[in-house]
Amino acid sequence: MKKPLNPNSAEATELFKELQGNILKGHGRDHAMHLFISFGSPKDEASHVTFLNGARDWISHMLADHVTSAEAQINDPDKEEILTILLLSSQGYEFLGENRPEGGAFREGMRERSHKLNDPKFDKWSPRYQHNAEDIHALVIVAAPKSDEESAKTELEKMRVSIESELKKFGGAILVDQRGRQERNGEGRAIEHFGYVDGVSQPQFIDDGRDKAKKFDQRAPLKIVLDKDRHGCENYGYGSFFVYRLLEQNVDSFNGAVLDVARELDVDPQLVGAMGVGRFKNGTPVTTFDAPETGYRPSKDEDFDYDDDSDGNRCPYHGHIRKTNPRGDLGHGVVGFIRNLLARENTRRIARRGITYTDEKNNTVGLIFMCFQSDINDQFEFMQKDWANGNNFSRFGTGLDPLIGQDGGPQEKRDFPNWPTEYDSEERKRIKFGEHVKFLGGEYFFAPSISGLKKLAKC
Numbered sequence: 001m002k003k004p005l006n007p008n009s010a011e012a013t014e015l016f017k018e019l020q021g022n023i024l025k026g027h028g029r030d031h032a033m034h035l036f037i038s039f040g041s042p043k044d045e046a047s048h049v050t051f052l053n054g055a056r057d058w059i060s061h062m063l064a065d066h067v068t069s070a071e072a073q074i075n076d077p078d079k080e081e082i083l084t085i086l087l088l089s090s091q092g093y094e095f096l097g098e099n100r101p102e103g104g105a106f107r108e109g110m111r112e113r114s115h116k117l118n119d120p121k122f123d124k125w126s127p128r129y130q131h132n133a134e135d136i137h138a139l140v141i142v143a144a145p146k147s148d149e150e151s152a153k154t155e156l157e158k159m160r161v162s163i164e165s166e167l168k169k170f171g172g173a174i175l176v177d178q179r180g181r182q183e184r185n186g187e188g189r190a191i192e193h194f195g196y197v198d199g200v201s202q203p204q205f206i207d208d209g210r211d212k213a214k215k216f217d218q219r220a221p222l223k224i225v226l227d228k229d230r231h232g233c234e235n236y237g238y239g240s241f242f243v244y245r246l247l248e249q250n251v252d253s254f255n256g257a258v259l260d261v262a263r264e265l266d267v268d269p270q271l272v273g274a275m276g277v278g279r280f281k282n283g284t285p286v287t288t289f290d291a292p293e294t295g296y297r298p299s300k301d302e303d304f305d306y307d308d309d310s311d312g313n314r315c316p317y318h319g320h321i322r323k324t325n326p327r328g329d330l331g332h333g334v335v336g337f338i339r340n341l342l343a344r345e346n347t348r349r350i351a352r353r354g355i356t357y358t359d360e361k362n363n364t365v366g367l368i369f370m371c372f373q374s375d376i377n378d379q380f381e382f383m384q385k386d387w388a389n390g391n392n393f394s395r396f397g398t399g400l401d402p403l404i405g406q407d408g409g410p411q412e413k414r415d416f417p418n419w420p421t422e423y424d425s426e427e428r429k430r431i432k433f434g435e436h437v438k439f440l441g442g443e444y445f446f447a448p449s450i451s452g453l454k455k456l457a458k459c
């Protein structure tokens with residue numbers, strides 16, 4: 001678990017059979033369905049047994065008929081099959097009367113932890129997500145095979161009907177049905193709703209034998225994404241902790257803020273956007289280029305760091321990708337210190353698995369932000385709380401991450417982002433940017449191993 005996985009090793013073969021899909025590698029489909037599931041609310045001890053047996057049978061049925069292992073995902077490179085994974089919340093384990101995976105954040109659940117992240121209060125969450133944490137037991141993610149939109153939607157709908165009827169047999173229910181539809185730009189690349197290519201820089205858990213990177217190595221040890229599943233088989237029974245957050249994006253206000261800053265600095269709005277995100281819309285990193293490179297192919301070229309831009313003259317410290325992956329940015333000067341620091345920073349990395357959504361009824365758009373990791377507290381929460389919301393990260397007075405920083409109200413004084421007045425300038429100007437992403441609800445889950453699910457189902 002200390003190294004990336006050699007895909008041709010015996011270890012990989014065994015592990016792929018045990019892991020659920022979408023953990024080591026994203027499903028990459030354009031249409032997906034995310035179902036928050038309740039196993040029901042038994043009124044007394046006697047009826048609890050009926051619900052419990054029903055929930056176990058349902059898990060067993062999901063496992064036999066639907067759940068996609070990492071092995072099955074790898075054997076379907078063209079994404080022709082439907083992909084389904086089944087995750088449990090801390091309350092789900094409680095309901096089943098089973099020992100829960102370790103981890104304070106996971107066990108407390110997102111609602112309890114929300115204030116630490118400066119999230120809006122529970123009564124400000126989307127009404128669709130305002131369920132008692134005790135009622136949310138599982139999450140099922142279903143990603144449709146690659147095909148035209150209508151067929152994909154039909155596949156998902158068929159699956160929803162089937163899951164719902166199985167749940168109804170014992171009193172379970174679907175609490176939330178959240179559809180995701182991946183936006184793409186003119187070149188067919190996945191983008192988020194502000195228009196930037198997304199899902200580019202990811203830890204690589206499977207070693208593809210590439211030459212070692214010169215500046216920043218994306219290869220990552222399995223231990224940052226996998227944790228031993230206490231219910232799983234001895235050698236390869238691993239699972240992964242999962243964060244689910246619905247984030248609404250206000251595209252008009254974001255674009256307005258970009259234009260305001262551009263006017264005030266008298267620079268191209270494209271550059272302001274890039275200084276906020278850390279990349280131009282097509283993925284070109286602003287720390288390396290002053291304009292979008294034609295035909296930039298990010299997947300090949302993630303080998304950059306901030307060594308040549310240590311003062312933040314090109315990519316300011318507040319840039320979203322510099323906040324969320326500093327790439328060894330803090331330790332300049334002392335070689336050993338850098339190495340240690342880089343190692344520590346690298347343990348914060350997360351496997352992002354988000355997909356965009358469009359809410360046609362309310363005329364809103366956003367990102368279903370999702371990520372896997374081995375420790376929610378040390379990875380996602382640390383990244384959101386200490387880095388993105390951290391006024392003094394990575395330098396004193398940096399201000400919030402302009403994409404996802406949450407102020408949390410007037411109790412704390414925050415600095416406006418400090419923008420270079422032009423590309424590669426030492427001169428700075430503080431200009432307000434504001435918050436354009438709103439948290440609407442979510443929960444923490446655990447993706448058990450295949451043998452762990454079998455054990456929970458008692459089959």
Ligand code: HEM
Pocket residue numbers: 192193194196197198199200201202247248249277279320321322324325350352366367369380383384388403404437
């Ligand atoms: C609506 C909300 C969000 C938007 C619009 C957004 C957008 C982006 C974009 C455009 C990129 C650059 C492309 C890429 O490397 O994939 C990116 C990278 C990244 N984002 Fe976000 N993001 C959002 C939420 C979050 C959240 C909540 C987190 C974690 C707390 C996060 C963590 C990251 C990380 C770790 C990277 C990769 C940085 C790197 O390795 O260079 N993002 N995001």
